[in-house]
Amino acid sequence: xTAGRARDERRLALWLCAPATLVMIAVTGWPIxxxxxxxxxxxxxxxxxxxxxxxxxxxxxxxxxxxxxxxFGVTALITVVSVAIELVLGMLVALVMFRTLVGRGxxxxxxxxxxxxxxxxxxxxxxxxxxPGTGWLANLLxxxxxxxxxxxxxxxxxxxAEVWKTTPFMALLLMTGLALVPEELLRAxxxxxxxxxxxxxxxxxPLMKPAILVALLFRTLDAFRIFDNVYVLTxxxxxxxxxxxxxxxxxxxxxxxxIGSTMSVLILISVAIIAFVFIRVFGAAAxx
Amino acid sequence: xxxxxxxxxxxVVLYALIPVLWIVSLSFKDPSTITDGAxxxxxxxxxxxxxxxxxxxxxxxxxxxxxxxLIATFIAMLFGTMAAYAIxxxxxxxxxxxxGFSLLIAMFPQISLVxxxxxxxxALGLFDTWPGLILPYVTFALPLTIYxxxxxxxxxxxxxxxxxxxDGATPFQAFWKVIVPLAVPGMVTTAILAFIFCWNxxxxxxxxxxxxxxxxxxxxxxxxxGGSQFEDPTGSIAAAAVVITIPIVVFVLLFxxxxxxxxxSGAVKG
Numbered sequence: 001x002t003a004g005r006a007r008d009e010r011r012l013a014l015w016l017c018a019p020a021t022l023v024m025i026a027v028t029g030w031p032i033x034x035x036x037x038x039x040x041x042x043x044x045x046x047x048x049x050x051x052x053x054x055x056x057x058x059x060x061x062x063x064x065x066x067x068x069x070x071x072f073g074v075t076a077l078i079t080v081v082s083v084a085i086e087l088v089l090g091m092l093v094a095l096v097m098f099r100t101l102v103g104r105g106x107x108x109x110x111x112x113x114x115x116x117x118x119x120x121x122x123x124x125x126x127x128x129x130x131x132p133g134t135g136w137l138a139n140l141l142x143x144x145x146x147x148x149x150x151x152x153x154x155x156x157x158x159x160x161a162e163v164w165k166t167t168p169f170m171a172l173l174l175m176t177g178l179a180l181v182p183e184e185l186l187r188a189x190x191x192x193x194x195x196x197x198x199x200x201x202x203x204x205x206p207l208m209k210p211a212i213l214v215a216l217l218f219r220t221l222d223a224f225r226i227f228d229n230v231y232v233l234t235x236x237x238x239x240x241x242x243x244x245x246x247x248x249x250x251x252x253x254x255x256x257x258x259i260g261s262t263m264s265v266l267i268l269i270s271v272a273i274i275a276f277v278f279i280r281v282f283g284a285a286a287x288x
Numbered sequence: 289x290x291x292x293x294x295x296x297x298x299x300v301v302l303y304a305l306i307p308v309l310w311i312v313s314l315s316f317k318d319p320s321t322i323t324d325g326a327x328x329x330x331x332x333x334x335x336x337x338x339x340x341x342x343x344x345x346x347x348x349x350x351x352x353x354x355x356x357x358l359i360a361t362f363i364a365m366l367f368g369t370m371a372a373y374a375i376x377x378x379x380x381x382x383x384x385x386x387x388g389f390s391l392l393i394a395m396f397p398q399i400s401l402v403x404x405x406x407x408x409x410x411a412l413g414l415f416d417t418w419p420g421l422i423l424p425y426v427t428f429a430l431p432l433t434i435y436x437x438x439x440x441x442x443x444x445x446x447x448x449x450x451x452x453x454x455d456g457a458t459p460f461q462a463f464w465k466v467i468v469p470l471a472v473p474g475m476v477t478t479a480i481l482a483f484i485f486c487w488n489x490x491x492x493x494x495x496x497x498x499x500x501x502x503x504x505x506x507x508x509x510x511x512x513x514g515g516s517q518f519e520d521p522t523g524s525i526a527a528a529a530v531v532i533t534i535p536i537v538v539f540v541l542l543f544x545x546x547x548x549x550x551x552x553s554g555a556v557k558g
Contacts, residue, residue: 006379012459013380020371020430021386023363024393027427031404038404096300100293107297109544110304116540117308120490120506121529125311128522136310139325164307169551176552218395225397228490232510244399244491251403252495264400271397 032268038261045255058262068263070239071246072270078155078242079223082162086219087212089163090170097171098178115168123232126161148233154240161229166222170215177211178204217278221271243267311533315526322523336527346528348500349508353532356418356504357486360425364482365475367426368433373463375434376441377449387434394431398424402495409496416498424492429482436481436550440474441467477550480543484536505532 042054062068097108114122129135132146147153181204189199205212227244230236236245247263250256310327317324318331340346375383405424406415414420448470449462457465468475493507500508509528512521540547 009378009459010380013374013378013383016370016374016378017380017382017386020367020434021389023367023423024389024427024430027405027423028393028396028401031401031408034408035400035404038407093300096293096296100297102290102294103297107300108548109541110301112540112544112547113304113308113537116484116537117533118488118506118529118536120509121311121533122307124509124525124529125307125314128314128526129307129310133323133325134314134522136325136327164303168304172548172551221395221397225399227399231490231494244397247399248402248491248495251406257403257407260403264397264403267397268400271395275395 035261035264038257039265041258043257043261045257054258058258059266062259062262062266067241067246068243071236071241071243074155074240075224075226075242075244078159078162078226079220082159082166082223083216083219085159085163086167086170087216089167090174090215093167093171094174094178097175111168111171113168114165117165119165119228120232122165123161123229126157126164126229127233130157149238151238151240154234154238158226158229158233158240161233162223162226165229166219170219173215173218174208174211177208177215180211181207213278213282217275220274220278224271224274225267243270308533308537311526311529315523315530317523317526319520319523322520336523337531340524340528340531343524345500345503345508345511346505349503349505350531352418352500352502353487353504353506356421356425356502357483359418360422360429360486361479361483363422364426364429364433365479368430368478368482369437369468369471369475371430372434372437373441373467376438377446377463377467378459390431390434393427394435396428398428398491402491405492406495415496416502418502420496421492421502421504424496425486425489429485432485433478433482436478437471437474440471440478443474444470473546474550477543477546480539480547481550484539487532487536 039058040053040055042050042052042058044050093111097104097111100107127148129137130147132138132144138145138147141147147157185203186199189203194202225244226242227248230240230242230245231248234240236242236249241249243263244267247260247267250263251260254260313328314322315336316332316334317329317336318333319335321329321331324330371386374380375387401424409415409420414423444467448466452462452466453459487504488506489504490506490510493504494510497503497507503511505528509525509532512525512528
C-alpha cells in the first residue's frame with residue numbers, strides 16, 4: 001500500500017516535471033553543445049563554402065585579440081564597481097525601508113519604480129540626460145563636455161545606469177536578510193552598551209552574511225552579462241564594449257559564427273568560474 | 289528623529305523618481321525645445337505620442353510584445369506550476385538535480401545562447417517568428433516561476449492535502465482542487481514577474497528577429513530614426529520609452545507587497 005503510494009508519487013512527480021525539464025534542456029542543452037561544436041570550426045556566414053574543422057584556433061584568435069581583453073576588462077570593471085556600489089547603496093536603502101518611522105509604505109513602493117522600468121527605456125533616459133544640449137545633466141557640466149564620447153566617462157555612465165536600475169533589487173534581497181535579525185538580540189546588545197555601529201558590524205552583518213552572499217552572487221552574474229545599457233549608451237564605441245556586446249557584434253555585424261560561438265563559450269566558462277568561486281570560496285548557499 | 293527620517297525618505301524618493309521624471313518630461317517637450325536641456329518642458333505637446341502611434345512599426349512592436357509576453361508567461365506558468373508543486377510536495381529521485389539545473393539557467397549568460405539559437409532557428413524556420421522568441425522566454429522564465437511558486441506552495445499547510453487524500457482524492461485532485469485555488473495570489477505574482485522578464489528582454493528581441501513580424505517594442509525603439517531622415521528621434525524615443533514603461537510600473541505599484549514577497553521568496557528562504 002505505502003510502496004504503491006510512493007510509486008504513484010514518483011510517477012506523478014516525473015510527469016509534472018517533464019514539460020519544464022524538456023523545454024529547458026531543448027532550449028539550452030542542444031544550443032550549448034552546438035556552440036561548442038561551432039567554436040571548433042571556421043564558420044563565417046559570409047563565406048559558407050569555407051566551413052571547416054580547425055580545432056582550437058578560434059580560441060587562440062580570440063584569446064590573443066586585444067579587443068577581447070579590453071572587453072573583458074571593461075566587463076570586469078563594470079561588474080566589480082557596480083556591484084560594490086549597489087551593495088553599499090542597497091544596504092542603505094534596505095535600512096531605510098526597514099527602519100524608517102515615516103512613510104514606510106511610500107518608500108517601499110517608490111523604490112520598485114527603477115525595477116519596473118524597461119532597461120532599454122531607462123538607458124535612453126540616461127543617454128539623453130548626458131547628451132550635450134539636450135540633457136539636463138550634461139548641462140551641469142562645463143560647456144563643451146560630451147561625456148558619452150570618452151572611455152572612462154562612458155563607463156561611469158554605464159555603471160550609473162546599471163546601479164540605478166538594480167539597486168532596488170539588491171535592497172529588497174538585503175531587507176529580507178535584515179528581517180531575519182532578531183530584534184531582542186539588538187536590544188540586548190544595546191543594553192550591554194554596544195553602540196549603533198558595533199551592533200551593525202558585530203551582529204547585523206554576520207547574521208546577514210548568507211543573504212548578502214546570495215545577493216552578491218545573483219548581481220555579479222547578472223552584471224557580468226550586461227548588454228542593454230551598453231548597447232543603448234555607447235554600443236561599444238570608445239572601447240566600452242562588454243563581452244556580451246562584443247560577441248553580439250561578431251554574430252550580427254560580422255556574421256562570424258565560429259568566433260561568436262567561441263566568445264559565447266568563453267563567457268559561459270567565466271560565469272561558471274564566478275559562480276564556483278562564490279559557492280566554494282565564500283560559501284554562498286545556493287538557494288534551495 | 290521623524291524629521292531626519294523624513295529627509296532620508298525624500299532622498300530615496302528623488303533617487304527613484306528623477307530619472308523617470310526626466311524621460312516623461314522629455315517626451316512632452318515640443319520638438320523646437322527638445323534640445324533646451326531643461327529638466328521640465330517649457331513648451332508642452334502631445335505630438336511625440338501622436339507621432340509614435342502613427343508609426344505602424346511601433347504599434348506592431350507593442351502587439352508583438354504583448355502577444356509574445358502573454359503566451360510565454362502562460363506556458364511558463366503552466367509548466368512551472370507543475371514542476372514547482374512536485375518540488376514542494378513530492379519525493380522523487382532527481383529533485384535536487386532539477387533545482388540545480390534551473391538555478392544554472394537563471395544565472396546563464398543569455399548571449400551564450402544567442403549565437404547557436406540564431407543559427408538553429410534559421411534552420412528550423414523559427415527565426416523572426418513569435419515561437420522563435422517564446423521558446424527562449426519560456427526557458428528563462430521557468431527557473432523564476434519554479435522557484436517562486438515552490439516557495440509559495442511550501443507555505444500552504446500539508447494537512448489540507450492529507451485531508452483531501454483521506455477523503456479519497458488522488459494526488460492530482462489534491463493538487464488541482466485544493467492547492468491551486470489557495471495558491472492563486474502567489475501565482476498572480478509569479479505571472480507578473482515572468483511577464484516583466486519577457487517584456488524587458490532586449491538581447492533576444494534584437495538578435496532573433498529581423499523585421500516587425502516578431503520584433504518587440506523595446507527592440508523597435510532602438511530602430512527609431514525619426515519621421516524623416518532630418519528629424520531627430522529623441523522625442524519619439526522618449527515617448528515610446530514612457531509608453532512601454534508605464535504599464536509595468538503601474539502593475540508593480542498595484543501589486544507592490546506581493547512583488548516584494550515574490551522577488552525575495554526564491555532567493556533568501558533557502
